[in-house]
Amino acid sequence: ADGASRDAALDRQALLTKPAGALGRLEDIAVFMAGWQRCERPRVDAVQAVVFAGNHGVAAQGVSAYPPEVTVQMVANFKAGGAAINALTKACGADLSVVALDLDRPTGDITRAPAMSAEECLDALNQGAASLREGTQLLLVGEMGIGNTTPAAALCAQALGGEARDWIGRGTGLDDAGLARKAAAVEAALALHGPDCTTAFETLRRLGGREIAAMAGAILAARLRRVPVLLDGFIASAAIAPLARDNADLTQHCLAAHCSAEAGHTRLLAALKLEPLLNLGLRLGEGTGAALAVPIVRAALAAHGEMATFQEAAVAGGQ
C-alpha cells in the first residue's frame, strides 16, 4: 500500500470532528483503503462479488450433511437469484457473478489421491484471477462446494500445523459420526500427501479443490492490481493459508469480513493475523459474510470523506 496516501488519510483523521480514535476500526479501514487506492479520500463504488463453485471427491467419505448434487443445484439457485448471497449482494450494492468449475468432474478424493493435477490446479487459479474485472474497487470472494470444509481443514493443518481436530467443524450441520469421519478423512489426507506438500502450490493442488484454488487466484490477482479484498469465511480464508504462510505480504490487501461459526475459523484468522470485522454466527459461505461487511467499509469511507474538520465546523478541542 502507498505510504504517502496512508499518511495523508491519517492526517485527515486527526482533523475530523471527533475525539482521536473514536471511530475505532472505521478509521483503520479508511486509512487502509487510502493506501490501496493511492488517494487521501478513497471511495468504493464498484464492488464485485464472485462465488466459485466446485465438487469434491472426498464427499464420498460422508463428510457433509448434504449430498454432492446440491452444489450444482445451488449454482442454479445463484443464477436464478434465490440464494442468500443474491439477497445480501443486492442489499449492499455489489455486483455478483458465479464461476462454476467443472462441477460434473469432482476433484480426486484427497484421502486416496491428489485433489487436482498440476494443470487442473493452474486452470482453477487462472479462472479465479480472470474473474477480477477492470474497475473493481473492492472484491468479495465466496464459495459453494459440498464437502469443502474437509479440504479447507486439511489445507490449514498442513500449512499452519496442529491436528485434524483443531481445524474441523460441523460445516453445514454434520452429526457426531460425520464429524468423526471428517477427522479421519483429514488425517488420512495429511498422512498421504504431507511429505509431498513442499510448496504452497503442491499443498493447494493435493489437498485443496477447484473453487479453493480459484479463490486463491482471485485474491492474488487483486493483490497485483491493488484491489482490496473482503475475505468471507473459513474456506475463503483457508484458500490463502498455504501462500500466506510463506509470504505474509500476500494478505495485506485483505480484510477478514467476519469470523464464522465454523470451528476452525477463529484459529485460522489468528494465524493469518486478521481481525474479523463481524462476528454474527454465520456458517453459510457463498460470500455472505463478506457482503455483510461492505456497508461497514462504505460507512468508514463516508465518515472519512464527508466529515467536517474541527476548523471547518468551529468546534473546540481539535489538534
Add this chain to the structure above:
Amino acid sequence: ADGASRDAALDRQALLTKPAGALGRLEDIAVFMAGWQRCERPRVDAVQAVVFAGNHGVAAQGVSAYPPEVTVQMVANFKAGGAAINALTKACGADLSVVALDLDRPTGDITRAPAMSAEECLDALNQGAASLREGTQLLLVGEMGIGNTTPAAALCAQALGGEARDWIGRGTGLDDAGLARKAAAVEAALALHGPDCTTAFETLRRLGGREIAAMAGAILAARLRRVPVLLDGFIASAAIAPLARDNADLTQHCLAAHCSAEAGHTRLLAALKLEPLLNLGLRLGEGTGAALAVPIVRAALAAHGEMATFQEAAVAGGQ
C-alpha cells in the same frame, strides 16, 4: 412481540435454501422484526435516527477531555451535516434529527445536587417520547453531551450495583488524573443520592441528564408503539438501565447495535442481557454505532424475504 408472526417467520426460515441456522444472528433479527411488525416478512424502509443533546453540571468537576461548549458546537455541526452521524445516517438511509435540550442550562452538578427537578426530568422524557415519528419502523437513539459518561456511570452503578470504577472509562480520551476525578465524582454522587434513588424515575432524575432522560423517553415510546430500537453505545444503554432493572420487558424491543470501547459497556450489555451486533472499537456516541447496524438489519430482512425455499429452487436436503 407477536407470537404467531414470530412462529410464521421461524417456519419460513426453515424452508430457505441454507442449512438450518447458517445465517446465525441474521435469522434471529428477522424473527425479532417479524414479531414486532406482526408480519411474516417484515421490512424496514423508514429508519429514524434522533440525537439528543444536553449539558452537564458535573463537567465542572473536570471529568471530560473537552470543554462543555463543545456540546452546542457539535449540535451546530450536526445541523450543518458535518459530524460522523451525518455521514453514517446518510450511508445507511436513516433520517436524522437533533433534539437539543436546554443547552444553555446545564443539569445540576450531581456531586452536589440532583441533576434535574421532577418537572425537568418529565419534560426531557416527554421530549424524547415526542421525537418518535409516525411511521418509523426502526428507531436509532444517540446522544451528545460533554461529560455525560459520568452520569451514565452513576446510573449504572446505582441501578445495577458495583463500584464507580467498574463503570467509568476514558470517554472522549480522559487522562489518568481525569479518570481519578471521574471516579471521585461518581462516588460522591452515589453517596449523596443513593439513599433517595428508590424508584427508576428518582434515579434518572438525580443521577442522569436531560439527553439521557430523553433517550429513555424515546425508547419507552417505541416500546409502546412496537417500534424496534437500535441502541447505540454506553450512554444510550445506561439511559434505560434504571427502568430495565425493574422490568426486563422494557428492553425486549431493543437490539444492542454495538459494544463500545468505553469500559463499562461490556458489563452493562451483559447486565441488560443484550448481545451486541457489532464490536468495532467505537467510542463516539451520536448514534454512530446504531447507524452502522442498520445495514445488518436490512440484510437480515432481505435474506429472509427474498431467498428461495428448497422447494422453489429444487435444491435437495430441505426439511
